[in-house]
Amino acid sequence: MTTSLQEVQRYTQNLQKEIDGAALYAVLERKETRPEMQTVYRRLAESEERHAQFWREKISAAGARLPEIRPTGRARVLIWLAQRFGPQFILPTVTSNEKADSNAYAGQPEAETAVMSAEERAHARLLSAASGGDGVSGSIVAETEGRHRSSGGNALRAAVLGANDGLVSNLSLVMGVAGAELAGRGILITGLAGLLAGAGSMALGEWLSVQSSRELYERQIGIERDELAANPEEEAEELALIYQAKGLPEARARELAHSLLANKATALDTLAREELGIDPDELGGSAWEAALTSFFLFAVGAIIPVVPFIFSSGMTAVYISVVISALGLFGIGSAITLMTGRSIWFSGSRQVLFGLVAAGLTYGIGRLIGVSIGG
Incomplete structure (x- = not known):
């Protein structure tokens, strides 16, 4: 039976996805310092490589030339x-991407894809299985399955959204005062004031958020410390139930719980991680670091529409501001694809559209207000 060009293209797309996954997990294994997580990443990389080899063989069997495929730009980032x-x-x-890709093989005709699809869906469950055999703690399983997102893991999302907030809000502010026909120097001062006000507000809000979370976590750990001192047997029972819920036999779960809590130096740490999902070493991260990072990221986005008014004025500065802001919005939209997996052109164009619509609205309102006041 002759293999169509469309089928070969599908094989190639599947191969690309598996190569991306294998390359990424191989790097995660090398950079990981925890032996149990190194085991998890190695098994995931081996699974992706097996899938990739299957699609290489399908392409070769179809009589097509095996392409030289490297990780995509998104995977390399x-x-x-x-x-x-x-x-x-x-x-x-x-x-999140792994979960989104779990149905990538749904509807594909090859019998082997059913097994691959099951393996893709089982990647998260692989971590739970490793908690019994390779010693992966519940906090690591929860972290990788996304139930408790680490502050480091959310940094990428915070960086993108912080820069986006600064760019869109200050672009809208600058266009609003430009529409009111404020002088070039006045627009520059307004833009810089908006940058400082917005960045300061974002930093204060981030500091309050992280500091409140830290205080809440400290209080929860304090309560757990008191409960452990007052009734260690009850805490051991709760911990055993957690391990049973993860799939351990009751006897093994009880043995593991009592063994962990017998060590006074690590008992509270274990309970905080397993029962509360809190990393006592981080407690949600540093409030000051979060505040400074938020200030910087907002400022990076907010300075973009202001820069042209430093060197130019009038409608020339307005046009340049719109153009470079559109480029910045497209870049932010492209960065969002790291989290969503959507097309760079789709996410980038969508971000440009929404940002320019907001700027157009404020420019129009500024124009109306300027005319009514000047009239």
Whole structure:
């Protein structure tokens, strides 16, 4: 039976996806410092490589030339982020993408794809299985499955959204005062004031959010400490139930719980991670670091529409501001694809559209107000 060009293209697309996954998990394994997570990443990389080999063989059997496929740009960006900031930085994004890709083989005719689809869906369950055999703690399983997102993992999302907030809000502000025909110097001062006000507000809000979370976590850990001191047997029973829910036999769960709580140095740490889903070493991260990061990211986005008014004025500055802001919006939309997996052109164009619509509305309102006041 002759294989159609469309089928070969489908084989190639499937191969690309598996190569991306294998390359990413291989890097995560190398950068990971925890032996149990290294085991998880190695098994995931081996699974993706097996799938990739299947599609290579399908392409060769179809009589087509086996293409030289390298990781996509999106995969390379995630790899770079993992190498620069560590696996936890991108872990929630990778986990979300893995879940989104779990149905990628649905409806494909090859019998083997049913097995592949099951293996893709089982990648998260692989971590739960490793908690019994390879010693992966419940907090790591929860972290990788996305139930408790780490502050490092959310940093990518916060970075993108912080820059987007600064760019869209200050572009709208600048266009509003430009529509009111404010002088170029006045627009520049307004834009810089908007940058400082917005960045300061974002930083304060982020500090309050993280500091409140830290205080809440400290209180929860304090309560757990008191309960452990007052009734250690009850805490051991609760911990055993958690391990049973993860699939351990009752006897093994009780043995593991009592063994962990017998060590006074690590008992509270274990309960915080397993029962509360809290990492006592981080407690949600540093409030000051979060505030400064939020300030910087907002400012990076907010300065873009202001820059042309430093060197120019009038409608020339307005046009340049709109153009470079559109480029910035497209870049932010492209960065969002790291989390969503959508097309770069789709996400980038959507971001440009929404940002320019907001700027157009404020420009029109500013124009009306300027005319009515000047009239």
